[in-house]
Amino acid sequence: MLGMPGAFGLWVPGAGFVLARAAGGEAEILTLAVRPPARRRGLGGALLAGALAGAVARGAAAMFLEVAAGNAAARALYAGQGFVEVGRRRRYYPDGSDALVLRRVLTGPPAGK
Numbered sequence: 001m002l003g004m005p006g007a008f009g010l011w012v013p014g015a016g017f018v019l020a021r022a023a024g025g026e027a028e029i030l031t032l033a034v035r036p037p038a039r040r041r042g043l044g045g046a047l048l049a050g051a052l053a054g055a056v057a058r059g060a061a062a063m064f065l066e067v068a069a070g071n072a073a074a075r076a077l078y079a080g081q082g083f084v085e086v087g088r089r090r091r092y093y094p095d096g097s098d099a100l101v102l103r104r105v106l107t108g109p110p111a112g113k
């Protein structure tokens with residue numbers, strides 16, 4: 001994934017990582033994961049904040065991502081960092097669940113603030 005044009009990431013060995021991509025003035029989170037023993041200590045939020053900063057540094061005006069509708073942990077994390085729902089992809093995942101498309105504008109304050 002890091003070989004894709006515009007891809008970048010942050011990695012905390014043994015604990016978690018985020019991969020993102022910036023292209024054409026927009027960015028997206030490709031994947032974000034924290035190992036279970038390292039969760040609820042702020043690492044997921046720090047990785048996401050790092051990816052947002054990386055996107056701004058690469059000239060992106062907005063960050064997009066997809067999250068499973070039933071992924072309460074990730075949805076709470078993203079909502080807390082200003083992401084808002086802008087679309088829904090029905091039956092997107094192999095188990096039949098929907099994906100939500102979330103966006104955070106990177107110019108000015110986060111949406112809803």
Ligand SMILES: CC(C)(COP(=O)(O)OP(=O)(O)OC[C@H]1O[C@@H](n2cnc3c(N)ncnc32)[C@H](O)[C@@H]1OP(=O)(O)O)[C@@H](O)C(=O)NCCC(=O)NCCS
Nearest residue numbers: 032033034039040041042043044045066067073074076077
């Ligand atoms: C989602 C994930 C990355 C969060 O990582 P984390 O290091 O635990 O996140 P943080 O400690 O920074 O949590 C930040 C906030 O997110 C929310 N959150 C995180 N885990 C939560 C949970 N299990 N239930 C409810 N809210 C949760 C909370 O608002 C939390 O703030 P708080 O701890 O002050 O209440 C982690 O649970 C994970 O790797 N999950 C599996 C992979 C995944 O779903 N990735 C996202 C795919 S889109």
